[in-house]
Structures are given as C-alpha cells and as structure tokens.
Amino acid sequence: DTEVTQTPKHLVMGMTNKKSLKCEQHMGHRAMYWYKQKAKKPPELMFVYSYEKLSINESVPSRFSPECPNSSLLNLHLHALQPEDSALYLCASSQGPAMNTEAFFGQGTRLTVV
C-alpha cells in the first residue's frame, strides 16, 4: 500500500466553523507533512512531523493546528479561517527526511472558506 489518503476531498466552511482535515498512511513512514497550495502556485510547506513530534512550523497562523495522534495519522484542525485560506491542502509522508527520499502525496483537500 503506497497510498496517502486524505479526507474529505472537498470542504466548504464558514469563517466561524471548526473543521478538521485528516491524512492517513500505512507505509510505516515516520515523517509527515502538511502543504498549502493556491491556484497556479507551488505547494508551500506548513508543518513537518517527525516521529510523531512537530519538528517544523513554517510560521503558520494559529488558526491552523496540526496534530499527529499516531504514526499513521495526521490531522489539521481549522478554526476561524479567512477566505484567503481557501486552497488545496496536501498531506505527504516519507520514510525518512523528505530531502533524502521519495515523498508520497495524498490527493489533497480542496478547502473553500466562505
């Protein structure tokens, strides 16, 4: 199984809502990542988890809250988002540090904030 599964595929939420994005992999990878991608732009790194501990936070606003409950799961909790947060949110995983090995990406969650 070389899949990274993200749910939901699409999400529309109001600015006062609380929602969560979920990511799951069963490849035994110990590094997991959240990226944000706006239209016609490259993915931008948000968070890195290594061995279930947050190792990188790219100065992401606190309305985005990551969580890694176990080595297979990665969540991104969303609260009080702004319309400019609308984007494709991508989860990825890798066996080791991503710069040294192939990273596997999920198909993303298309988020619209209204």
Next chain:
Amino acid sequence: SQQGEEDPQALSIQEGENATMNCSYKTSINNLQWYRQNSGRGLVHLILIRSNEREKHSGRLRVTLDTSKKSSSLLITASRAADTASYFCATDGGALIFGKGTTLSVSS
C-alpha cells in the same frame, strides 16, 4: 519560502517532441527532486538526483544537475498528451521546498 525557480513557466509542445524544463536554486543541496502534478491533484515523485551525480535517467526522463551553477534540468523525450501536467523541482529546506513550477501542455 521557495528555493527553486523553474523556467519556462509554461511550455506548449506537440506529441512526440521533447520538453526541457530548467530549475535554478539558491543554496547548497544534498539532492534535488522532481515532481509532477496533474491538474488540482497530488504530486507524484519522478526522480531524485544526489549532489554527487551529474545525470540520471528514468524511462523517458533525463535529469541533469550542475551544482556549480546551482541548476538542474528535466528532459522528457517523445512526449505524450498524458505528460500534460505541472512539473516542480524540490530541494532541501528541512523538508521539500518546491520551485515555482513549469506547466507543460502536450497536444496531439
């Protein structure tokens, strides 16, 4: 933060032609990777080239790396309509840091 800059930003070719995309980066690297993204979907790893390698092949893909010029190129030979996608180079930055990408359109 972005490290890589691809050019061209967009490339349109006919099936059967070769497509070359270039990537320049700013800081020293241990390796460089290329990824492909079909419209609005996840990224797929294409190839990884280490800093001590100059060229690497995978099927119809050929990647070169020139660390003295801090640049890499991706060549797709005998392109197909199915190669239509965005292509990104990615370098070290604690995690993969992607360049701006090249959008390739292959028409039949």
